[in-house]
Amino acid sequence: MAPQRHIGDVMLSLEHISLAFGGVKALTDIGFDVRDGEIRAIIGPNGAGKSSMLNIINGVYQPTEGRIVFEGREYRRMDPHRAASMGIARTFQNIALFKGMSVLDNIMTGRNLKMRSGLLAQALYVGPNRREELVHREKVEHIIDFLQIESVRKTPVGRLPYGVQKRVELARALAAEPRLLLLDEPMAGMNLEEKQDMCRFILDVNDEFGTTIVLIEHDMGVVMDISDRVVVLDYGRKIGDGPPDEVRSNQAVVDAYLGVAH
Numbered sequence: 001m002a003p004q005r006h007i008g009d010v011m012l013s014l015e016h017i018s019l020a021f022g023g024v025k026a027l028t029d030i031g032f033d034v035r036d037g038e039i040r041a042i043i044g045p046n047g048a049g050k051s052s053m054l055n056i057i058n059g060v061y062q063p064t065e066g067r068i069v070f071e072g073r074e075y076r077r078m079d080p081h082r083a084a085s086m087g088i089a090r091t092f093q094n095i096a097l098f099k100g101m102s103v104l105d106n107i108m109t110g111r112n113l114k115m116r117s118g119l120l121a122q123a124l125y126v127g128p129n130r131r132e133e134l135v136h137r138e139k140v141e142h143i144i145d146f147l148q149i150e151s152v153r154k155t156p157v158g159r160l161p162y163g164v165q166k167r168v169e170l171a172r173a174l175a176a177e178p179r180l181l182l183l184d185e186p187m188a189g190m191n192l193e194e195k196q197d198m199c200r201f202i203l204d205v206n207d208e209f210g211t212t213i214v215l216i217e218h219d220m221g222v223v224m225d226i227s228d229r230v231v232v233l234d235y236g237r238k239i240g241d242g243p244p245d246e247v248r249s250n251q252a253v254v255d256a257y258l259g260v261a262h
Contacts, residue, residue: 007228008036011212012057012180017066019052019236026052027063030238032231034180039206039213041223043247044233045256050216051093053233054182057214058083058090071179089178091169093185093216099158103149103168104140106157110175111136143171146208147201163194167201174205181205183215187222195219199226224248232256 012034019027027049034040042050055061057068059078068075070086089110097106144150147167152160157168166186173181186202187195203226205211217223223230224244232240232247234256240247247253 007038010034011036011071012214013069014053014057015067015069017053017056017068018064019049019056019061020064025236027056027233027236029066030233030236031066032238032241034212034214035228036212037206037210038228039202039215039226041227041230041244042214042216042233043218043220043223043230047235048233049236050233051184052236054090054184054214054216057180058088058182084176087177087179088182089173089176089180090182091166091173091184091186093188095162095165095169097157097165097169097172100156102154102156103160103171104137104144104153106168107140107143107171107175108136110172111140139177140171140175143174146204147171147174163190163197166190166194166198170198170201170205174209174211177209178211181211181213183213183217185216185218187217187219195222202226 010033013031014033015031017027017030018025030049030053042053044050052061056063056078059080059082062077068078070088075082098109141153144153147170149164149167149171152164157165160168170183170186183202187198190198199222202213202215206213215227227244229242230240230244230247231238232250232253239256240250240253242250
């Protein structure tokens with residue numbers, strides 16, 4: 001069971017969302033909401049439409065039908081820059097970091113939307129620009145300490161073990177100070193110890209920063225342990241939605257996913 005935490009009002013509502021690529025339907029009439037402060041999991045077999053749903057939330061894809069309501073405002077079209085400026089951050093199934101840059105510099109890129117000075121002014125690093133840089137660096141150093149990666153802060157990301165790289169990607173997303181954090185398979189490819197560490201950090205992010213989290217994850221033990229509610233997709237349709245125990249006992253879910261994989 002997920003630990004008890006304060007869950008607020010609905011932050012994000014997805015209503016009658018459909019998505020098609022040519023004649024192929026990726027999502028069909030899906031609706032669910034995300035409440036302020038919760039950890040919301042999206043599960044389902046490969047090809048169920050989970051990543052497509054995250055891509056709709058942060059504007060990479062535009063839904064063929066339906067609408068998105070975020071913090072009381074309706075958006076029929078979203079784009080990634082608007083989503084980021086509204087406080088929606090994202091990590092990816094495949095690590096999307098600058099492998100030749102240090103951990104610190106990678107995480108600093110997550111502060112770009114918070115920086116008032118332009119790239120040239122930042123490069124000159126004088127006067128007010130230097131003061132701004134120091135403020136942002138202090139925020140980043142706090143995240144580095146929080147995620148316990150201070151020992152590798154100057155190491156090029158490409159030299160780090162896979163599990164640590166996933167933690168750096170989480171750090172970069174947190175650097176944007178998101179209200180809503182989308183995690184696409186944050187534990188994929190990790191060993192048991194790395195998964196346990198990532199679970200703890202996700203719970204700590206939710207608890208300490210109050211960040212609302214939507215995550216895609218295949219490990220059912222992880223999902224059942226840390227999620228407040230779970231939505232289940234299968235072939236682009238919603239077949240289950242509710243607390244973990246309710247979803248676990250849903251026969252449609254067992255038949256489509258849990259019963260097959262586990």
